[in-house]
Amino acid sequence: MTTALTESAVRSALSRVEDPEIGKPITELNMVNTVEVDGQDVSVEILLTIAGCPMKNTIETNVRAAIEDIENVGQVNVTLGAMTDEQRLELKKQLRGSAQDPEIPFSKPDSTTRVFAVASGKGGVGKSSMTVNLAAALHAQGYKVGVVDADIYGHSVPGQLGSTAGPTVLDDEMLLPPIAHGIKHISIGQFVQGNAPIVWRGPMLHRALQQFLTDVFWGDLDFLLLDLPPGTGDVALSVAQLIPNAELLVVTTPQVAAAEVAERAGSIAQQTHQRVAGVIENMSAMVMPDGTTVDVFGSGGGQVVADRLTTLLGYEVEQLGQVPLEPGLRVDGDAGTPTVIAHPESAASKAITDVASKVAKRRISLAGKPLGLGVTSH
Known part of the structure; x- marks a missing residue:
C-alpha cells in the first residue's frame, strides 16, 4: 500500500534546499509560496528574491531533486x-536581525569569520592570483569563503573567477554577492561599464570598501579574503579601521627589491595593531621539463621578509609557502578558473593548497570573547 503524500512531507x-546566495533554507526564508499535493503528484511555487535571480536554475533544480527524493512521489x-517589494523588505529585516543600520558583521567581537587582508608592497607580485587561489583552496577544503576585491583601481577578481554576474539587489541597502566556483565575491568591476577607469580620491575608496562590508549580505563565512591594492595607502588604512581584527598575509617574490618593499606592507601592522599571519613567496623557483630549477627572480x-617582520613586530612571522613560477597559473587565471581547481596536481596548486x-589550521581563539555563560550569585 502506497503511503499518502502530505504537504508536511514536501515542506520537510x-x-x-538552501538559497545559494544567502545560505539558508528556502523554507526559513519564506520562499516556498504554495505547496499543492494531488494524490502522489506535487506542485510548488517558489518565490525568488528577484525575477532575474542569477541562481534560479540552481534553485529550481535543487527543489525538484528534493521533492523527487520523497518516496513514491509522482x-x-x-x-x-518573485517576491513583492514588501516580501523583500521582510527578508532584509530577517537577514539583518535587530540592527537598524548597516553594520560590519566581521568586526563584531563574537564574529567567527577569520578575515585576511592579502597585501603586497608593490604590484606585479601575483597578489590577486594568490587571493583567488587561496579562496578556491579553502573552499575545496570545505570552508565557506568570500572575497572582497578591495583593489578599487586595479580590480581583477571577477575576471580571475570567470564571473560576469553582478550582485542581486534586494534594495538600495542590501546586495547578495555573486558566486563563482563556490566563492562569494564583490568588486567595483561589477558596477562600472566595461573597462572604465575608476578616478576617485581617498574618501570615495573608503566609502566603497565600507559598502562592500556593510551592504553586502555575506552570510556565515568561515573566511573572508580582501585583495588589497599594493602599498600602504588609503585602502590598507581603511581596512585597519573598519575591520581591526583582520590579519595580514604578505605576498612577495624572491627578488630582494620586492622583499624590501613587501616588508613595508607588513610593517604597517605595527601602526595599525594588526597581526601578520604570514608571508607567501610567489614566483619562486621555476621547474624546467628536465626537473632542474631556475631562480628567475632570485x-x-x-624568508627575508618573514625574518625582518619577526624582528620588527616581536613575534614569529612564518613564511607559509613558496609558490613556484608556472605559466599555468597565469593561463588558468586568464581563463577564469583558479589553477587549484583547473590543475590541482600542479606544483603551484599543491603549494597554494x-x-x-x-x-586554516589555527583554531579560533576565545580570548576576549563573551562565552554567554550565566552566573548566579548566592
Missing part, C-alpha cells in the same frame, strides 16, 4: 515566481 524535503511541477626573498591548510 524543501527545508533541505509528477513534480515547480513554478518560479631566491630567499620570502598547503598554504591554505596552514592558514
